[in-house]
Amino acid sequence: MAMSGGVDSSVAAALLLEGGHDVTGVTMKLWGGASDQGCCSVADVDDARRVAQELDIQHLVFNFGDDFTTHVVDPYVAAHAAGATPNPCIECNRHLKFDRLVRRADSLGFDAIATGHHARVVTGPDGTHRIARGADAAKDQSYVLHMLGADLLDRVLLPVGTMTKDAVRAHATRLGLRTAAKPDSQDVCFITATGGRRTFLGERIALHPGRLVDTSGVDVGRVDAVELVTIGQRKGLGLAGDAAPRYAVAVDARAGVVTVGSAADLLAIDVVVGDLAWSGKAPPAGVELLAQTSAHGVARPMVLTSATDDGTVTGRWSEGPQRRVAPGQSVAFYDGDVVLGGGIAR
Amino acid sequence: MSGPVSSAYLDHSASTLMRPEAFEAMVPWLTDRPANPSGAHRLAREARRAIDDAREIMAVALGAQPGEIVFTSGGTEADNLAVFGVHDRRGGVVVCAATEHHAVLEPTQSAGGRVVAVDGRGVIDLAALAGALDDEVTLVSVMVANNEVGTVQPMAEVVEIVRRLAPAATIHSDAVQALTWLDVAALTAGADLVSVSAHKFGGPKGVGALVVRDGTALAARQIGGGQERERRSGTQNVGGIVAMAVAAEAAVATRSATVERVARLRDRLADGLLAAIPGAIETGISAGDRSQRIAGTCHLCLADVESEALLFLLEEAGISASAAASCASGAMEPSHVLAAMGIPRDLAFGSLRLTLGWSSTDADVDLALAVIPAAAAQLRAYATPAEVSP
Numbered sequence: 001m002a003m004s005g006g007v008d009s010s011v012a013a014a015l016l017l018e019g020g021h022d023v024t025g026v027t028m029k030l031w032g033g034a035s036d037q038g039c040c041s042v043a044d045v046d047d048a049r050r051v052a053q054e055l056d057i058q059h060l061v062f063n064f065g066d067d068f069t070t071h072v073v074d075p076y077v078a079a080h081a082a083g084a085t086p087n088p089c090i091e092c093n094r095h096l097k098f099d100r101l102v103r104r105a106d107s108l109g110f111d112a113i114a115t116g117h118h119a120r121v122v123t124g125p126d127g128t129h130r131i132a133r134g135a136d137a138a139k140d141q142s143y144v145l146h147m148l149g150a151d152l153l154d155r156v157l158l159p160v161g162t163m164t165k166d167a168v169r170a171h172a173t174r175l176g177l178r179t180a181a182k183p184d185s186q187d188v189c190f191i192t193a194t195g196g197r198r199t200f201l202g203e204r205i206a207l208h209p210g211r212l213v214d215t216s217g218v219d220v221g222r223v224d225a226v227e228l229v230t231i232g233q234r235k236g237l238g239l240a241g242d243a244a245p246r247y248a249v250a251v252d253a254r255a256g257v258v259t260v261g262s263a264a265d266l267l268a269i270d271v272v273v274g275d276l277a278w279s280g281k282a283p284p285a286g287v288e289l290l291a292q293t294s295a296h297g298v299a300r301p302m303v304l305t306s307a308t309d310d311g312t313v314t315g316r317w318s319e320g321p322q323r324r325v326a327p328g329q330s331v332a333f334y335d336g337d338v339v340l341g342g343g344i345a346r
Numbered sequence: 347m348s349g350p351v352s353s354a355y356l357d358h359s360a361s362t363l364m365r366p367e368a369f370e371a372m373v374p375w376l377t378d379r380p381a382n383p384s385g386a387h388r389l390a391r392e393a394r395r396a397i398d399d400a401r402e403i404m405a406v407a408l409g410a411q412p413g414e415i416v417f418t419s420g421g422t423e424a425d426n427l428a429v430f431g432v433h434d435r436r437g438g439v440v441v442c443a444a445t446e447h448h449a450v451l452e453p454t455q456s457a458g459g460r461v462v463a464v465d466g467r468g469v470i471d472l473a474a475l476a477g478a479l480d481d482e483v484t485l486v487s488v489m490v491a492n493n494e495v496g497t498v499q500p501m502a503e504v505v506e507i508v509r510r511l512a513p514a515a516t517i518h519s520d521a522v523q524a525l526t527w528l529d530v531a532a533l534t535a536g537a538d539l540v541s542v543s544a545h546k547f548g549g550p551k552g553v554g555a556l557v558v559r560d561g562t563a564l565a566a567r568q569i570g571g572g573q574e575r576e577r578r579s580g581t582q583n584v585g586g587i588v589a590m591a592v593a594a595e596a597a598v599a600t601r602s603a604t605v606e607r608v609a610r611l612r613d614r615l616a617d618g619l620l621a622a623i624p625g626a627i628e629t630g631i632s633a634g635d636r637s638q639r640i641a642g643t644c645h646l647c648l649a650d651v652e653s654e655a656l657l658f659l660l661e662e663a664g665i666s667a668s669a670a671a672s673c674a675s676g677a678m679e680p681s682h683v684l685a686a687m688g689i690p691r692d693l694a695f696g697s698l699r700l701t702l703g704w705s706s707t708d709a710d711v712d713l714a715l716a717v718i719p720a721a722a723a724q725l726r727a728y729a730t731p732a733e734v735s736p
Contacts, residue, residue: 032679060654103728107727107729
């Protein structure tokens with residue numbers, strides 16, 4: 001049972017125990033640098049340990065700091081340096097919780113791994129397991145688990161996925177767990193609230209000033225760090241006084257140019273998606289499915305082309321152009337509430 | 347998971363069992379003898395006398411005068427008092443060995459000091475030590491025996507070099523891991539400051555001592571009532587101090603017998619594991635020469651095995667062991683000691699520290715030999731190339 005020190009994994013551990021499982025709690029120590037939230041701080045490890053003690057289960061701390069740096073932090077920094085907008089939580093799920101930790105659990109003889117994610121593991125028509133949306137639509141985390149394959153899902157348990165967040169908190173309160181009222185973690189665990197992204201990235205890569213140009217190439221201003229601009233961003237571009245709102249619609253980090261445009265310029269009909277991972281077989285080209293492009297975004301219909309030689313697919317929005325997806329962001333594909341897979345926008 | 351049938355405690359360097367006589371001696375001071383030793387009444391004088399007696403016993407055990415014993419809350423406080431106490435008073439440069447405990451290393455680094463390299467065995471590089479010494483050096487700190495790998499430092503040579511090249515420097519030696527195994531009084535005869543911690547030799551946690559030789563300039567770190575002759579303030583932990591003295595006396599009295607008996611256990615353990623685990627390395631030992639090690643320590647590095655995983659399997663089988671020092675969260679951090687000895691980082695992640703103590707038995711070794719090779723084999727079956735060489 002991966003225990004972050006939050007209420008969801010606390011209750012998940014309790015539910016497993018109630019279900020008769022033999023449970024060992026594990027907290028991953030991932031980040032050695034400054035951290036004021038998330039699963040890396042000593043205070044959160046303390047909470048996880050205390051909950052495990054209250055539940056009378058073993059609690060272990062595994063230091064996966066090197067793996068976290070290699071698979072999450074370094075790619076995060078590199079992506080920003082290239083002007084992309086990475087999602088490190090997804091890479092942490094992909095490489096840490098659902099790979100490194102699973103392999104560790106396998107080697108120690110455990111037959112399943114559980115987390116406190118708000119998502120469900122369901123059985124598809126072909127008998128294989130898939131991720132599906134959690135019962136609490138507002139807290140659904142299926143998007144960040146889209147990369148989990150059917151083989152792995154055979155031994156993944158998501159005990160709180162069938163509950164609403166309120167029900168989770170109520171259960172924690174009923175059990176007297178210390179984490180019952182603990183606020184949800186927000187944002188990226190290795191970025192401090194005080195320093196922010198700018199400080200974190202500024203200590204690791206050179207941040208370059210860049211030109212702001214409009215869609216016809218005319219200079220309209222400057223930004224002090226191209227690497228910090230995200231497509232769709234409106235604030236912080238120094239263009240607040242303009243008559244119509246203007247958004248970053250393209251970032252060329254190498255050239256140091258950010259293109260800004262109107263809300264209409266931000267729209268695109270196609271999304272190119274690479275680094276694809278499917279739960280089972282890739283869906284056939286031409287079939288309409290649903291695509292979600294951010295953690296709490298709305299899933300909209302999309303039709304995929306067949307995969308190209310470089311391993312990407314192009315998705316075309318069925319309802320017409322949608323807000324552009326920043327390169328680096330994950331795109332999760334659904335059939336109704338069931339995750340089919342996903343990838344990373346190019 | 348259900349608890350194992352048999353068990354073996356192999357983490358005596360982290361904390362050893364309290365000696366029964368030390369426990370007996372401590373209890374009255376926790377129950378029906380409440381007085382503060384600084385008080386003015388008969389009960390206070392009883393407490394005072396108990397501390398005075400304990401101070402004499404500690405002085406004999408450590409080769410010091412009673413007035414040179416400063417009771418502390420443990421080894422870390424003693425080490426901090428030594429390093430900061432000298433640096434605060436005299437300024438200058440602090441020098442320590444790269445394999446010192448964090449309780450010395452962190453204060454040294456925070457005082458902007460110099461860290462001296464060790465060789466592959468963990469023995470301080472005497473030429474490097476000489477190179478680090480000059481007139482600016484006010485303190486040199488070299489431990490008697492290392493807490494992770496058990497390496498014993500050549501204290502007499504260290505003292506000779508320091509006296510010759512930095513005659514004004516104070517010498518501190520952290521003897522926290524030594525009293526059960528070594529003649530600390532003799533080994534630290536040339537040092538001005540010596541740290542010990544009770545729970546490493548059969549006393550309770552939360553009490554230790556710093557020998558401060560007469561004439562050593564030292565600023566107090568903890569000030570207030572001046573209880574320990576103005577070198578350390580705070581009401582003394584009477585029961586702890588009494589128990590520490592009893593434990594020290596017992597440790598010294600039984601030392602040769604303990605060393606002889608436990609060294610045999612340790613050799614059987616180490617030789618057995620080396621024979622049963624392919625590719626196992628006895629850290630810092632070449633050609634089986636354990637003469638530079640304290641008798642209780644067996645330290646191995648197992649390629650393609652991760653300590654964290656191994657320790658869990660050992661725990662499931664009833665064996666309490668460790669890898670290296672732990673951080674506040676309980677996660678394992680790569681050891682600075684192994685790094686200083688030149689052990690590659692990936693190999694250090696497979697470190698296993700098995701430490702025996704005064705109460706260890708053949709049954710402990712039997713269980714370890716029965717369990718550890720199989721556990722290592724189980725983990726190796728799952729090791730992926732990525733984990734083997736990241």
